[in-house]
Amino acid sequence: MVVTESSQLSGPVRAPRKHPPKARPAAALLGTVFGPVLALLAVLVLSLGLGARPMSPAEVWQGLVDTGSSAYTVVHEMRLPRTLLGLLAGAALGVAGGVMQALTRNPLADPGLLGINAGASAAVATAAGLLGVATFQGYVWFALAGAAAVSVLVYGVGGGRAATPARLALAGAAINAALYSYVNGTMLLDAASLETMRFWTVGSLASAQSGTVAMVAPFVAAGLLLALALARPLNALALGDDSARSLGARPALIRTAAIVAVTLLCGAATAACGPIVFVGLMVPHLVKALTGPDLRRLLPCCAVLAPALLLGADVLGRIVARPGELQAGIVTAVLGGPLFLYFVRRKVRA
Amino acid sequence: MPALGVWPLGLLAFGAPAFGVRACGAGEVRPVSVVRTAAGRPVVAGIVAVRPRAVAVGIGCLLLALAFGVLTVGSGDYPMSPADVLRTLAGGGGPAEDFVVRELRLPRVVTALVVGAALALAGAIFQSLVRNPLGSPDLLGFTQGAATGALLVVVAGGGSAALAGGAVLGGVVTGVVIYLLAWRGGLHGHRLVLVGIGATAVLTGVNGYLLTRGRLMEAARAMLWLTGSLDGRGWEDALPLLAATAVLVPVVLLGCARPLAITEMGDDLARGLGVRVQGLRLVLTAAAVLLASLAAAAAGPVSFVALTAPHLARRMTRTPGPNLLTAACVGAALLTGADLAAQRLFGDHQLPVGVVTGVLGGGYLVWLLAAQRKAGRI
Numbered sequence: 001m002v003v004t005e006s007s008q009l010s011g012p013v014r015a016p017r018k019h020p021p022k023a024r025p026a027a028a029l030l031g032t033v034f035g036p037v038l039a040l041l042a043v044l045v046l047s048l049g050l051g052a053r054p055m056s057p058a059e060v061w062q063g064l065v066d067t068g069s070s071a072y073t074v075v076h077e078m079r080l081p082r083t084l085l086g087l088l089a090g091a092a093l094g095v096a097g098g099v100m101q102a103l104t105r106n107p108l109a110d111p112g113l114l115g116i117n118a119g120a121s122a123a124v125a126t127a128a129g130l131l132g133v134a135t136f137q138g139y140v141w142f143a144l145a146g147a148a149a150v151s152v153l154v155y156g157v158g159g160g161r162a163a164t165p166a167r168l169a170l171a172g173a174a175i176n177a178a179l180y181s182y183v184n185g186t187m188l189l190d191a192a193s194l195e196t197m198r199f200w201t202v203g204s205l206a207s208a209q210s211g212t213v214a215m216v217a218p219f220v221a222a223g224l225l226l227a228l229a230l231a232r233p234l235n236a237l238a239l240g241d242d243s244a245r246s247l248g249a250r251p252a253l254i255r256t257a258a259i260v261a262v263t264l265l266c267g268a269a270t271a272a273c274g275p276i277v278f279v280g281l282m283v284p285h286l287v288k289a290l291t292g293p294d295l296r297r298l299l300p301c302c303a304v305l306a307p308a309l310l311l312g313a314d315v316l317g318r319i320v321a322r323p324g325e326l327q328a329g330i331v332t333a334v335l336g337g338p339l340f341l342y343f344v345r346r347k348v349r350a
Numbered sequence: 351m352p353a354l355g356v357w358p359l360g361l362l363a364f365g366a367p368a369f370g371v372r373a374c375g376a377g378e379v380r381p382v383s384v385v386r387t388a389a390g391r392p393v394v395a396g397i398v399a400v401r402p403r404a405v406a407v408g409i410g411c412l413l414l415a416l417a418f419g420v421l422t423v424g425s426g427d428y429p430m431s432p433a434d435v436l437r438t439l440a441g442g443g444g445p446a447e448d449f450v451v452r453e454l455r456l457p458r459v460v461t462a463l464v465v466g467a468a469l470a471l472a473g474a475i476f477q478s479l480v481r482n483p484l485g486s487p488d489l490l491g492f493t494q495g496a497a498t499g500a501l502l503v504v505v506a507g508g509g510s511a512a513l514a515g516g517a518v519l520g521g522v523v524t525g526v527v528i529y530l531l532a533w534r535g536g537l538h539g540h541r542l543v544l545v546g547i548g549a550t551a552v553l554t555g556v557n558g559y560l561l562t563r564g565r566l567m568e569a570a571r572a573m574l575w576l577t578g579s580l581d582g583r584g585w586e587d588a589l590p591l592l593a594a595t596a597v598l599v600p601v602v603l604l605g606c607a608r609p610l611a612i613t614e615m616g617d618d619l620a621r622g623l624g625v626r627v628q629g630l631r632l633v634l635t636a637a638a639v640l641l642a643s644l645a646a647a648a649a650g651p652v653s654f655v656a657l658t659a660p661h662l663a664r665r666m667t668r669t670p671g672p673n674l675l676t677a678a679c680v681g682a683a684l685l686t687g688a689d690l691a692a693q694r695l696f697g698d699h700q701l702p703v704g705v706v707t708g709v710l711g712g713g714y715l716v717w718l719l720a721a722q723r724k725a726g727r728i
Contacts, residue, residue, distance in 0.1 A: 330556065
């Protein structure tokens, strides 16, 4: 097919392709679209159904729609907010990871590893420990400011466009360490903030209430829309600044907008659930295997698969540590670490 | 390339043979000659280089550290003048002074001196091994591993001796795991950094989980330890650390300092000069992990001393290479100074020393970034 196409010189002129186009039978496309969606649906059902009181899918449905059912309170007061928060935070972290990996052209970029979530959490710790802010409405602005400051800082320190994976990761690790000791310091000064912050800094969906979900939603929605709108320009940027400029893109503007999107997504997710690492790293890699590097396909797919992963981690945490639970942030860290090491061993050659 | 102020350019320039280039450009590396022993194996021998500036900086920092120590011993609820402190140390004080100085305050100061030196030495070794000025044990997961070991002990309800043992064991196990994971036909800087960062992220998650497991009192105690504190350190904390450093420091300084300096010029060149690079890395990694874990066992994972002390040493001596001995002196001065500040600067509040080093280290990091920006790297 390829041979005939390129030999027909009379046809419309096409940009030469590096690789012959892969055959994309309908089945593969369906798999790309429906696989993640099905995974997400399955995890949603599990997340609503599993817990201290296990429920069958039928009972969950009853609890969702029937105000008189015995499961109504459990589903509406506890499981639904938690699941919705996981959905929003997961989508936010996954898309933020995808955008960062494209922006830095770096396979190891992850908002958690690069310290952006730590920036948000340091700002929240300041608000909670020193200024006495205790509500989510108060937290979220601090978290956004912290995330913004650190994204600019780590992007700058990591060397911007010239960053190598190791250089960027090390800059992020240094910033992470500084902020970590700062957060520890604020917790030491005040036992009350230690009591709340030690649970929050792990990264958990357990504290979700319907109010939190309603507050996070606008920020995440704005960030997601901005990120999806940036998919095409970021694709152009992947070719290098000069080529992107000749295609009509404005690199500086795109970078600024991408940092704004990452800040919105990470800041809102961190304010709601605490710093969670590795979701933003793992998901884009998994999705890339399905969709290829085109961000127009990759980012929406991330937005579907990442919540499935985060909620899956949350469900797993509820199962393995019964009757207590393991916070989602710990499950993602413990599961994500080996995957990270696998990438490192496979990709980084001496 | 100018010799001075060049190293900020090399900051983060991962894998670039910045040290070697600088060394040659500055013309500061002393000649190294390869001689053959009777057995025929080439060994590296060099002229014993005495750099007056490095010696002066080392002695200056050591004196500064001791001065901070004397001031720390003399301050507190029972204040003493430095002259009194020195007299008591020499054996000329009354029984009350003797007790306060020898039993209450001296162990803390000795712990601070040795922990600072050990952390700085570990940092200098790692920065040289991974050829990156940001490669310190706090960032590469080793101190996090020590913290995990200690937290496990705290959650299980163990005492302070068990806590120290847990910290050393945790640090060493983490070191072995990271070393094995980063090993692939030899140990290389990049992979050590990335594997270490991955391990740090995982261990931070585990540590957070362990913190949520304990009761609030235990969590507060663990938190204090995690920040790094010298409060209430007695001879039982100081002596094991002293004994271990007394063994490890000569191994590092006498056995490995020169081959390490040569290895900074590149593996191939070092191999050509007769350095067994992989063996050297194994010995040095083991020594640095032990030093960092023992220091963490005595005082908790005090942040940023391991990162900043070698930088400061290199800037002050204006000498390329790992500057191991000078870095250790600078580290001792840093930690004793930070401890004095943490005890006395904040009125009635006594902060843990880790908060002071964390803030100072964070400030230093920001300053470094500003310097980079000026140099046009960002």
